[in-house]
Amino acid sequence: MEQCDYRSQDLPQVLVIKPPPILTFFEDKFISSKFQLLKAWESTLPLDQFLTTYAGSVRAVLSSADSPITADIIRLLPSLQIVVAAGAGINQIDLNECRRLGIAVTNVAGVFSDDGADAAIGLLIDVLRKISAADRYVRNGLWHAKGDYPLGSKLGGKRVGIVGLGGFGLAVAKRLEAFGCIVLYNSRKQKPFVPYPFYTNVYELAIDSDALIICCALNAETRHMINRKVMLALGKQGIIINIARGAIINEKEMVECLVKGEIGGAGLDVLENEPNVPEELFELDNVVLSPHRVVFTPEGFMAACELVVGNLEAFFSDKPLLSSVMDE
Amino acid sequence: MANEGTQEQFSSEELPIVLVHRLPSFKFPSKPYFKEHLLSHFHLLDPHESPEPYDSFLNRHAHSIRALITIGPNPITAEFLKLLPCLGLIVATSAGVNHIDLPACRSRGIAVTNASSAFADEVADCAVGLLIDVLRRISAADRFVRARIWPVKKEYPLGFKASGTLVFAETFNLLGGKQVGIVGLGSIGSEVAKRLSAFGCSIAYNSRKKKESVPFPFYASVCDLAANSDVLVLCCALTDETYHIINKDVIVALGKHGVIINVGRGSLIDEKELVQCLVRGEIGGAGLDVFEDEPNVPKELFELDNVVLSPHCAAMTPQSFEALFELIVANLKAFFSNKPLLSLVSNE
Numbered sequence: 001m002e003q004c005d006y007r008s009q010d011l012p013q014v015l016v017i018k019p020p021p022i023l024t025f026f027e028d029k030f031i032s033s034k035f036q037l038l039k040a041w042e043s044t045l046p047l048d049q050f051l052t053t054y055a056g057s058v059r060a061v062l063s064s065a066d067s068p069i070t071a072d073i074i075r076l077l078p079s080l081q082i083v084v085a086a087g088a089g090i091n092q093i094d095l096n097e098c099r100r101l102g103i104a105v106t107n108v109a110g111v112f113s114d115d116g117a118d119a120a121i122g123l124l125i126d127v128l129r130k131i132s133a134a135d136r137y138v139r140n141g142l143w144h145a146k147g148d149y150p151l152g153s154k155l156g157g158k159r160v161g162i163v164g165l166g167g168f169g170l171a172v173a174k175r176l177e178a179f180g181c182i183v184l185y186n187s188r189k190q191k192p193f194v195p196y197p198f199y200t201n202v203y204e205l206a207i208d209s210d211a212l213i214i215c216c217a218l219n220a221e222t223r224h225m226i227n228r229k230v231m232l233a234l235g236k237q238g239i240i241i242n243i244a245r246g247a248i249i250n251e252k253e254m255v256e257c258l259v260k261g262e263i264g265g266a267g268l269d270v271l272e273n274e275p276n277v278p279e280e281l282f283e284l285d286n287v288v289l290s291p292h293r294v295v296f297t298p299e300g301f302m303a304a305c306e307l308v309v310g311n312l313e314a315f316f317s318d319k320p321l322l323s324s325v326m327d328e
Numbered sequence: 329m330a331n332e333g334t335q336e337q338f339s340s341e342e343l344p345i346v347l348v349h350r351l352p353s354f355k356f357p358s359k360p361y362f363k364e365h366l367l368s369h370f371h372l373l374d375p376h377e378s379p380e381p382y383d384s385f386l387n388r389h390a391h392s393i394r395a396l397i398t399i400g401p402n403p404i405t406a407e408f409l410k411l412l413p414c415l416g417l418i419v420a421t422s423a424g425v426n427h428i429d430l431p432a433c434r435s436r437g438i439a440v441t442n443a444s445s446a447f448a449d450e451v452a453d454c455a456v457g458l459l460i461d462v463l464r465r466i467s468a469a470d471r472f473v474r475a476r477i478w479p480v481k482k483e484y485p486l487g488f489k490a491s492g493t494l495v496f497a498e499t500f501n502l503l504g505g506k507q508v509g510i511v512g513l514g515s516i517g518s519e520v521a522k523r524l525s526a527f528g529c530s531i532a533y534n535s536r537k538k539k540e541s542v543p544f545p546f547y548a549s550v551c552d553l554a555a556n557s558d559v560l561v562l563c564c565a566l567t568d569e570t571y572h573i574i575n576k577d578v579i580v581a582l583g584k585h586g587v588i589i590n591v592g593r594g595s596l597i598d599e600k601e602l603v604q605c606l607v608r609g610e611i612g613g614a615g616l617d618v619f620e621d622e623p624n625v626p627k628e629l630f631e632l633d634n635v636v637l638s639p640h641c642a643a644m645t646p647q648s649f650e651a652l653f654e655l656i657v658a659n660l661k662a663f664f665s666n667k668p669l670l671s672l673v674s675n676e
Contacts, residue, residue, distance in 0.1 A: 118503050118527060122460030129645075131457050131638065132467040138637040139630045143623040149639045154647035156449045178526030179453060275478040282474055289473040291484045294464055299502045 011036040012316045015055050015077070017047065020064030020086035021296065026305045035312060051076040060084060060312060065292070068092035074101065082315045086308050088112050088295070089245060090325060091218035098326070105325045106311040108304045110167045115300040116243055117171035120213050121179075123241050123267030124160075126288045128153050128211075133285040153237070156180030161209030163202055163226075164216025164244070165191055172213055184209055187216075202226065206233035211241065218245035228253040231263050243269040243295055255280050258287060269294045344664040346419075347389070347396035347412070348374040354400030357649050366397075369657055386411055395663055397421060397656060398428070406432035417663045419656055423447050423516065423643060424593055425673055426566035440673045441659045444515045446651035447643035452519030454642035455561050455591045458615025459524075461636045462587050463501055468633035504528030509557030511550055511573070512564025512592065513539060520561050532556060535564075550574070554581035559589065566593035576601045585612040591642045594620040603628050606635060617642040 014035045016023065023031060031037065038058060043050045057079050063069045064087035071094050074080060082104040083093055090107050098105050126132050129152035137149050160176050162169045162185040173183045173196060183196040186205040190198040199205035202225055206212060212234060216222055226240065226249040234240070240263065242249055251272040257263045258281070265286030271277060274292055281287050310322045346366075356362035366372060373393065375385040395417040398404060404418060406429050415438050418428060423444040433440050461467050469484050478484070508524050510517045510533040521531045521544065532545040534553045539546070547553035550573055554560055560582060564570055574588065574597040582588070588611065590597055599620045605611045606629065613634035619625055622640055629635050658670050 114504050114528065115502055118460060119464060121527075122457065122464055122466050125453055125457030126461065126466055129454055129457055131454070131461055131636065132470045134639055134641065135461075135467045135637050136471070138625055138639050143625070143639040147623075149641055151641070151644050151646060154450055154645045155453050157647070175523075175526045178523045179456075180449065277473060277478070282476075288466065288470050290466065290469050291473050291478045293469065293484050294466060297464075297502045299505075 012060070012312070013038055013058055014084075014312060015040065015051075015058045015061040017041065017061070017067040017073075018064075020062060020066070021293075022086055022301050022305050022308065023062070025298075025301055031305070031309060034309060047073075048076055060315060062086045062308070063090075063093055065089055065092060069098075070094050071097040074098070074103070082106070082311075082321075084308055084311050084315075085325075086304065088116075089218060091245060091247075095325070104315070104321060106307075106321050106323045107325050108307045109323060109325075111303040111307055112295055112300050113167040113171040115297045116168045116215075116295045117175055119269065119294040120172050120215070120241050120243050120267075121175045123243065123269070123288055123290070123294065124211060124213065124239065125155065127239050127241070127265045127267045127286065128155055128158075130285070132288050136285075158182070158210040159184060159208060160211045160213060161185065161199070161202075161205040162196075163205070163212055163214045163248075164222075165194065165196075166215065169213075169215035170194075172215060188221075203230050203233055206230045206238070209234060210237060211239040214240070214242040214244045214248050216244060216248065218247055222248050224248070224250040226250065226254070228257060231257045234263055236262060237264040239263070239265045239267070241267040243290075246270040246272040246274065251278065258284055343369065343371040344660070345389075345392050345394070346370045346372055346660060347386075347393045348372055348376075348399065349396045349402065349404065350374075350376065350399040351402045352376045354402065356399065362649075362653055365653065366657070370660060383411075390414070395419065395660060397660075401427050404428045404433075409433065409436055409438065417441070417660070417669075419659050420673075421652060421656065423451065424565060426593060430567075430673065439663070439669055441655075441669050441671045442673050443652050443655055443671065445671055446655045447648050448515040448519045450645050450648045451516045451563070451591050451642045452523055454617060454638065455516075455520050455563070455589050455615075456523045456527075458589050458591075458617065458636050458638065459559060459561070459587065460503065462589075462613040462615045462634060463503065465633060467636050471633075502528075506530070506558045507532065507556060508559045508561060509533065509547070509553040510544075511553065511560060511562045511596075512570075513542065513544075514563065514565075516591070517561070517563035520563060524561075529559075536569075551578050551581050554578045554586070557582060558585065559587045562588070562590045562592040562596050564592055564596065566595055571595055572598040574598065574602070576605070579605050579611055582611060584610060587611075587613045587615070589615040591617045594618040594622065599626065606632055 012035055015038045017040045040047060040050050055077055058077055059079050059081045061083055063083050063085050069083050074097050080103055085107045093105055134149045137143060156179055159182045162173055165185045165187045176183050184205060185196050186199045186202050255278045267288040269290040270292055307323060314321050373389055375382045378385050390412055391414055393412050394414050397419045399421050409432055418438060418440045420442045423442060425440055425442050428440055472484050504527055506529045508529045508531050510520055513533040513535045525531060532547060532553060534547045534550050603626045615636040617638040618640055625637055662669050
């Protein structure tokens, strides 16, 4: 039998199909010492066979962008009672199926708000002021050969539309104000006590905005929400920053708009089919590309780890979960 | 912008005379039509647009020149000032005035105005952008993706293995909680402080003198500031006192994980020393908009992912050029109507 070298058989078992980034960094410190990790990715067996053979009594599973928990996988885990998301998103978890079967789901919401906000602003400044493009220009010896780099555009006075005003969106808004930007937003519902103008839909928001920053979760309503119509409304100088989920934007249409100059530029940490990047984007200097990691910081990872471990510990000792999503 | 009093069209001989001081290769920005707009307020004398030899042109007009605009880094020396006995105002079009002999101006009673306030927002935005870029490796990761390495390596290396465990490179850090030391808390430094405060940074500063109305801790020495900082942002003028103010001692005091952002002048930093420290990993990273010998950038920096290089453009957007134009005109008009100047460079 594979994988029978557990140090202690008394530790509660947690299934990991593919390691989330926090596990890669904090396995020794946090997780392994408290739980017995069933590491599906280390097995040579195909996943369904592995699960059927070894995961029959597994009650808890970790999930992240790389390891979706689909109805098919849930069916192979008859003892499953909790899915613990180990990253910001939960769109990869079949929530309906979990709800139907009474399987708890926890997230790490709130942990990455500041990290994400710093990153979003970094990308916005980069696209508007062409920082990465100018850095490339210098590294290619062109400052010497060709002289000054073309001008960027000022942040102050720009109307920035935040799509989704949760913890992350609010952290972005606070930073934008310090640059003299005018903050607008769209959310499922208007937020009381928030000083920024609310727009009922993304299209209206885009009409009034110079830039859009995507801060919402990916779900059925938000999939491909940023489409050609929205992008044309944003306009030729408009910038899109996405560090949420690639599929919130209709990527094919975005690429077309960028290539045709129908929008002004984009900063993208996420794409629809990572790590595949549409070839056309490599030609564009008004696009900043990031391999789905700009949000990550040691602090964020530590906090996420503590929340994951906290939820698992609460679950295994029948205590209230720290960050359950099932009430939404 | 109407002249004071009447709306009459003045003939150009009646408009105040302003000399344009520049090298032939440096011109007014073509947008927003600087020169054309200036001509509606002032009678511009530009020796490079006259067939007459430079010295002769200057000599002929010397006694009617009370104000000049200087464009580009062309020095204004004591010798040059001797040719203009009636000069009372120099309007610089850059934030820095290190190319102007300020003591000579002072002794001749010539006021100097700079343009920092026109650029302050832009330079501060760029300083923050460079800092986030260095800390979060934005440009390096963009290169990684563009080199098509992402599908091969599966993920951008976030850190390195230390004794068997993968750890973060220390500088992939949150801005919040970082101690930022601002060197020079003038108009640009203040805007940097305002922005970084919103990210949760703690601000401290060094300046020629402590500023009583400012809530941030003051350090009289840049070395002490560095010892208490995670990041240094250089926003001060280049003078004899600040030449190479960032030297080996300061860099060592800042420490292995420290980051330096320079949006002032290249020579604020002992560049040779900085490059060596970066190459040896004795400092965490740097974001540089200025260099000692532009546009030459030390080649060693091209190998480094913890350095972001910017071709001296932190100040420049179409919007800052508009603001610059308005500031230039406002200073000139104030001078010619004996009103207080807007952006007078204060005495050291």
